[in-house]
Amino acid sequence: MAIERTLSIIKPDGLEKGVIGKIISRFEESGLKPVAIRLQQLSTRDAEGFYAVHKARPFFKDLVGFMASGPVVLMVLEGENAIAKNRELMGATDPAKAAPGTIRKDFATSIDQNTVHGSDSLDNAKTEIAYFFRDTEVQPYTYRK
Ligand code: CMP
Numbered sequence: 001m002a003i004e005r006t007l008s009i010i011k012p013d014g015l016e017k018g019v020i021g022k023i024i025s026r027f028e029e030s031g032l033k034p035v036a037i038r039l040q041q042l043s044t045r046d047a048e049g050f051y052a053v054h055k056a057r058p059f060f061k062d063l064v065g066f067m068a069s070g071p072v073v074l075m076v077l078e079g080e081n082a083i084a085k086n087r088e089l090m091g092a093t094d095p096a097k098a099a100p101g102t103i104r105k106d107f108a109t110s111i112d113q114n115t116v117h118g119s120d121s122l123d124n125a126k127t128e129i130a131y132f133f134r135d136t137e138v139q140p141y142t143y144r145k
Contacts, residue, residue, distance in 0.1 A: 004082040005035065005138070007128035009117040012070035019107050020073055023116065026089055026103060027077055036076040036129075036138040044068045050131055062112055074132045078141060083125055086118040 010023055024034065042050075047067035054060050077086055091102025095114055098105035108115040119125035129138070 001080040003078065003080055004122065004125065005076050005078045005129060006082045006086050006119045006125045007117075007132065008075040008077050008086055010073035010075075011113065011115055011117065012066065012072060013109065013113040014107065014115045015071055015073065017107060017115075019115075023103055023107070024075075027075075027086070030079075030085060030089055032077040032079040032082055032085060032089075033141045034075045035078045035141050036074075036133050038074045038132070038137075039071050040074055040132075041071045042068050050128070059112065066112060076129050076133060076138050083119055083122060087120065090116050090118050 008027070010020055014020060014023060027034065044064060047064040048055075051060065051063055051067070054063065057063075079085065089103055091098030091104040093104075093114060094111040095104040095108035096111075098108070103116050104114050119128050
């Protein structure tokens with residue numbers, strides 16, 4: 001399996017509920033290491049640009065409004081099969097359809113406020129990571145010997 005990087009966002013509802021630590025623990029316990037991490041208040045423009053692919057969707061305006069409604073945690077997660085693993089940990093987009101034990105099942109309230117975002121492909125992961133992080137802000141993970 002390949003070592004991949006993926007973009008993870010803990011959305012404003014995750015911060016409001018105070019579950020940043022619990023969510024990051026799930027990533028770490030599954031072997032996904034945060035190699036970049038930043039708390040940020042997105043502007044409307046930031047959110048519109050990030051979700052530009054959804055511009056024509058009926059939920060776009062609400063999505064952008066929600067993502068700019070409070071700070072988010074932006075992270076790059078690194079590990080084996082990181083993109084699929086992160087999506088498995090998150091669960092289905094709609095928390096009502098998410099499997100038991102997933103982040104969205106346990107913490108999210110609705111499809112609009114679904115607590116986390118994760119890249120859905122290698123190409124999108126590269127684009128999404130570059131949208132928020134410069135190369136120098138992503139640290140290769142090192143261990144003390
Ligand atoms: P996310 O993975 O961040 O990608 C786009 C977001 O749009 C999605 O999570 C949901 O929070 C939100 N959204 C709202 N309605 C829908 C919908 N019908 N289908 C997909 N995404 C939706």
